[in-house]
Amino acid sequence: MTTRSEPGNGRPDPGLDAIMSERRQLINLAYRLLGSLAEAEDAVQETYTRWYAMSRRQQDAIESPGAWLTTVASRICLNVLSSARARRETYVGEWIPEPLPEHGEWSAGRPGGASGDPADRVTLDESVNLAFLVVLESMTPAERVAFILHDVFCHSFAEVAEIVGRTPAACRQLASSARRRVRAAQPSAPSATPAAHRAGIVRDFKRAWEAKDIDALIGLLDPDATAVADGGGLATTFPHPIEGGEQIAHAWLEIAHRRPADMTFLECTVNGQPGLVAQQDxxxxxxxxxxxxxxxxxxxxxxxxxxxxxxxxxxxxxxxAH
Structure with missing residues (x-):
């Protein structure tokens, strides 16, 4: 973090400038680091609270408010990640990152509004597909921060080192270890299969599920497929991962037989990838x-x-759906 020895005169409030230009970037960073939009928003709010806790003279002494905000937000996220690991050990069932819909598919009572549409703030690229976020959950907090800051947001290892409190060489090793985890868990990138083809497979899965066609379901599932559910103790679901395509197909067939009459399945986009939602009333x-x-x-x-x-x-x- 670099500073100026003297505050500037007559220039706009640097805090306001930073909010206007940096908030979306900070939300994008914090969501990728934490896997939770709610926690990301809290982390960014705390970052701005710390900014405004400084005097105007202290703010003026900071040469790059954006760099300062990124550093503080990343450190806050690093602390949250460290405590989250302990919290998730007591979480009821499996923990899955918070899914995000496509642009224009948000609620909070303000569809399309800036404050109610986080799709305007989170860029839904390959670094937020749910498979990628699940891999990030397997990393240590330091690995995750080093990898996201360097490989996704293109910060130098010198900048990363200042944030995580390690040497640039150590941060390089952290990012390298994180990359190995990603490669091991995702041997084929989602982009390797065209989006339209992936959407077609999800559509076929939905149709087979609704038709209770067990053979079609098994044919669409990899023999070594896994299914994981997150109810958090607040919703009924299967408590342990289901292993094997045939086992998953039978589980989904059971769900189809117990499906309430007022429940509908819709195709949608989940974290930039083809997905489904179930709606009731x-x-x-x-x-x-x-x-x-x-x-x-x-x-x-x-x-x-x-x-x-x-x-x-x-x-x-x-x-x-067609």
Whole structure:
């Protein structure tokens, strides 16, 4: 962090400039670091609280408010990650990152509004697909911060070192270790399978599920596929991961037989990838995210914890079903 020895005269409030130009970037960074939009928003709010706790003279002494905000936000996220590891050990069931809908599919009572549309603040690229975020959860806090700051946000290892409190060489090793985790968990990138093809597979899965066609379901699932559900103790779901395509197909068939009459399934985008939602009386109660390799589904993530669905629309999701 560099400073000026003398405050500038007559220039606009640097705090206001920073908020206007940096808030979206900070939300993007914090969401990737924490896997939770709620925690990301809290981290960014705390960052600005610390900015405004300084005097105007102290603010003026900071040459780059954006760099200062990024450093502080990253350190806050690093602390949150360290405490989150302990909290998630007591979490009821499996913990899945908070899923995000596509632009224009947000609720909070303000569809399309700036304050109610985090899609305007979170860029839905490959670094937020749910498969990638799940891999990030396996990293140590320092690995995750070093990897995201350097590989996703293009900060130098010298800048990363200042944030995590290690040497640039150590940060380089942290990022390298994180990359190995990503490669091991994701041998084929989502982009390797065209988006339209992935959407078609999800559509076929939905149709087979609704038709209770067990053979079609098994044919769409990789033999070694896994399904993980997150209810957080607040919604009923299967408590342990389901291993094997055939086992998953039978589980989904059971769900189909118990499906309430007022429940509908819609195709949607989950963290930039084709997915499904279940709505009951127009309220989104479940989000399904998929990882697809070639022509088969390899992973399904099922989010039912209502605290992680607070931004999903109630009754206005656009369906792509044909």
């Amino acid at each position: 127009g309220v989104t109660v479940t989000v399904f995210a998929f990882e697809i390799a070639g022509d088969r589904i390899t992973h399904i993530w099922v989010v039912r914890n209502p605290e992680k669905l607070r931004h999903w629309t109630t009754g206005s999701l656009r369906s792509d």
